[in-house]
Amino acid sequence: MSGRTAFLFVGRPGLQRPAKFAMVGAVGIVVQMAALQGLTTLGCDYMWATGLAIEAAVLNNFSWHQRFTWSDRGDSRLAETGIRMLRFHLSNGAISILGSLLLIRWLVGQFGIKVLVANLLTIAACSVGNFLASDRWVFLSPLHADAKE
Numbered sequence: 326m327s328g329r330t331a332f333l334f335v336g337r338p339g340l341q342r343p344a345k346f347a348m349v350g351a352v353g354i355v356v357q358m359a360a361l362q363g364l365t366t367l368g369c370d371y372m373w374a375t376g377l378a379i380e381a382a383v384l385n386n387f388s389w390h391q392r393f394t395w396s397d398r399g400d401s402r403l404a405e406t407g408i409r410m411l412r413f414h415l416s417n418g419a420i421s422i423l424g425s426l427l428l429i430r431w432l433v434g435q436f437g438i439k440v441l442v443a444n445l446l447t448i449a450a451c452s453v454g455n456f457l458a459s460d461r462w463v464f465l466s467p468l469h470a471d472a473k474e
Contacts, residue, residue, distance in 0.1 A: 342394060342395070342460065343456065345393055345394040346394050346459070348393075349389040349393060349394055350452060350455075352389065353382040353383075353385050353386040354382070354445070354448055356378075356382045357381060357382035357444070358444065358445075360374075360377065360378035360381045361374050361375060361378035361440065361444055362441065364377060365440060371429070371433065372426060372429070372430065374440075375425060375440075375444065376426060378444075379418075379422050380418070380422070382421070383417060383418045383421060386417070387410055387413045390459060390464065394459075394464075395463075395464035397466075398464045398465060398466045399464070399465070399466075409463055409464060412462055413459070416455070416458035416459070416462055416463055417459060417463070420454045420458065424447060424450065425444070425447040425451060428446070428450060429444060429447050432446060432447070
């Protein structure tokens with residue numbers, strides 16, 4: 326895909342937010358993989374290393390999603406940010422950590438897939454649920470937030 330084609334794809338209104346989510350997710354993957362590699366190299370068990378690496382990525386992704394992906398939805402006051410972070414951990418964190426730990430144990434333990442490859446597969450499997458949870462619950466639009474009060 327050329328740069329111009331990629332720009333046209335991202336420039337479509339219905340695809341902008343998913344494209345931003347994917348870009349932040351790509352950075353989160355780098356954070357997660359680096360943490361996982363570092364922790365396992367230091368001798369940390371792959372299950373513990375996976376959980377800690379996911380948490381590093383969750384914190385990174387939350388910060389970027391608030392500032393970039395869903396910057397148009399509400400403000401960034403401390404109380405609002407705290408509520409969003411709690412929701413993000415309850416949704417994206419839970420989906421990522423529980424989903425990844427279950428899947429990675431299955432992929433590594435049952436099939437002998439390398440930890441880093443299994444980790445990439447679990448990230449892909451959890452990403453759709455994470456996007457939907459973020460879009461529909463974590464980063465509510467001001468219109469939706471007002472309607473729920």
